[in-house]
Amino acid sequence: MKMKIWDRRRECARREEIDELQRRNLAHTLKWAYDNVAMYRHRMDKAGFDPTAFKCPDDLRRLPFTTKQDLRDNYPFGLFAVPKDKLVRIHSSSGTTGKPTVVGYTRRDLRTWSELVARMVTAAGVTHRDTIQISFGYGLFTGGFGLHYGMERVGASVVPVSSGNTQRQLMIMQDFGTTALVSTPSYAMYMAETLAEAGIDPAGLELRYGLFGSEPWSEEMRTELEHKWNITATDNYGLSEIMGPGVSGECLLKQGMHLAEDHFFFEIIDPKTEEPLPAGEEGELVITTLTKEALPVIRYRTRDITRIITDPCPCGRTLYRMTRVVGRTDDMLIIRGVNVFPSQVESVLLEIEGTQPHYQLVVDRQGQLDTLEVWVEVSDNLFFNEMKRMHELSETIRSRIESVLGLNVKIKLVEPRSLARSEGKAKRVLDMRKK
Amino acid sequence: MHTRELSVFVENKAGRLAVLTKLLGQAGINIRGFSVADMSDYGIVRLIVDKPDEAAALLRDRSFIVRESNLICIRVPDQPGGLSSILNMLSASDINVEYMYAIVDTLIVFNVENPDQAESLLLESGVKVVSGPEVYSL
CATH class of the missing domain: 3.30.2130.10 (VC0802-like)
Known part of the structure; x- marks a missing residue:
């Protein structure tokens, strides 16, 4: 398979070049943050850290982490390193769980962002000949605009549909001849259902690629989406606090997401001890920006659980890869002392033929004991008129989930469409235990 | 000639059977016989109706899962x-x-x-x- 590479010089650079670039830019960023952001100056002073004496990435370990709370505490512009007149874009989180976090970009930051998204979408198969339907929400969320400008940079025809109005999405897809869809995986699944209900044959669409991101999903869900839409689906990763989409993305070999190591420095830590883990171990991803002007971020705790792959990728890119995010430390449920990620349950459900990944984990506590119920919507393939076969079905689901999680679970089959649907990120967990 | 039966998945929560029977009644479909097999969380409602095709289409349209036997x-x-x-x-x-x-x-x-x-x-x-x-x- 001949695959295009957007920026061969950077994406296929020798390791020593990347290391040297990272070291140089880390030194610059630390100095930049010290000189321009009060919080970082205080923290470095307190740690006795002299940014001008920075030698190698290991020195970073002496600095504390930056968290989402730090961004909230400095709402709105407290962590910005440039005066407001240098900003050309401001994005923000929704703030549903507290004060929103606000992020800003200089002209150069936006150029870098578009460049990295262009790199990512090229790796995912997109060229200037494609017609792109962006079904991420536009607005304050970085997903829509991030993909938008990166796609334009590549020269593709961008249709900025935004999320929602599924019927219209499908109409545009058919009439405009969309060749690549950008959305969350759960919304792509929901659209696929609507497609099937409308009796539209995906083979008749021009759609070839799906670029899915902004929430954790599983390999089984990829298989399902590829089958339902008759496309190649790739995963990509990003977060607004760092930049937005474009931090990493899969190439068509689909074996991990290539990291933009020339613009970010990545560490993996143990989320409990906060100690860095050796290469290849699974833990929480921590990111330091290397070139950001408006909002340099040092050792940001992403809460995302992943692993870094240092083996070279057969596609020719030398940038290291990260595996798909298995979950978030804040999505991670601890049930009777066992770590549970919703994605584990999803994998099991998709393995059982006919099961739609419409499910919810309901955690509660009876007396001193945590209970886990998995609610699964029945479907045509998942309903039998004989009670014993229904019972067998519940039992199959139960025993497979139990063997994966190592926990007793109760399966509750519920009516189709009774679990909440979302056009953005899916709500997979209902935790009713008292905090 | 066999008798068609519709089996419908119904969650065990208040009012679901009422919704189901009301739908059929409003569409002028007459229930000739029925049986309910129930588990703790859900039941299978088995229906013999005078217009099985219409009834199945109607229920499916309302997102019920229906199996015909x-x-x-x-x-x-x-x-x-x-x-x-x-x-x-x-x-x-x-x-x-x-x-x-x-x-x-x-x-x-x-x-x-x-x-x-x-x-x-x-x-x-x-x-x-x-x-x-x-x-x-x-």
Whole structure:
């Protein structure tokens, strides 16, 4: 398979070049943050850290982490390193769980962002000949605009549909001849259902690629989406606090997401001890920006659980890869002392033929004991008129989930469409235990 | 001719059966017989209605999950040992009954492994088998 590479010089650079670039830019960023952001100056002073004496990435370990709370505490512009007149874009989180976090970009930051998204979408198969339907929400969320400008940079025809109005999405897809869809995986699944209900044959669409991101999903869900839409689906990763989409993305070999190591420095830590883990171990991803002007971020705790792959990728890119995010430390449920990620349950459900990944984990506590119920919507393939076969079905689901999680679970089959649907990120967990 | 049965998945929560029956009633569909098999969280509602095609389409349209099956409807002799004689005939031919329930009168619908074989067997033995259309219009 001949695959295009957007920026061969950077994406296929020798390791020593990347290391040297990272070291140089880390030194610059630390100095930049010290000189321009009060919080970082205080923290470095307190740690006795002299940014001008920075030698190698290991020195970073002496600095504390930056968290989402730090961004909230400095709402709105407290962590910005440039005066407001240098900003050309401001994005923000929704703030549903507290004060929103606000992020800003200089002209150069936006150029870098578009460049990295262009790199990512090229790796995912997109060229200037494609017609792109962006079904991420536009607005304050970085997903829509991030993909938008990166796609334009590549020269593709961008249709900025935004999320929602599924019927219209499908109409545009058919009439405009969309060749690549950008959305969350759960919304792509929901659209696929609507497609099937409308009796539209995906083979008749021009759609070839799906670029899915902004929430954790599983390999089984990829298989399902590829089958339902008759496309190649790739995963990509990003977060607004760092930049937005474009931090990493899969190439068509689909074996991990290539990291933009020339613009970010990545560490993996143990989320409990906060100690860095050796290469290849699974833990929480921590990111330091290397070139950001408006909002340099040092050792940001992403809460995302992943692993870094240092083996070279057969596609020719030398940038290291990260595996798909298995979950978030804040999505991670601890049930009777066992770590549970919703994605584990999803994998099991998709393995059982006919099961739609419409499910919810309901955690509660009876007396001193945590209970886990998995609610699964029945479907045509998942309903039998004989009670014993229904019972067998519940039992199959139960025993497979139990063997994966190592926990007793109760399966509750519920009516189709009774679990909440979302056009953005899916709500997979209902935790009713008292905090 | 077999009798069509619709099996519907219904969650065990207040008002679901009422919604189901109201839908059918409003569409002018008459329920000729039914049975409910229930687990703690959900039940399977089995329906014999006069217009099975319409009913199935209507329920599916309202997001119910519906499965259709062919059952045989038998007029069981209304006397001691009546049901027993029918069941003996089936078991003697190794036909397994998945489930059965009485509908109007002494009519009982049977979900058996092989409805065709069961039907001819019973007919040969002089048992009255009632056709679907006949059931719907009783």
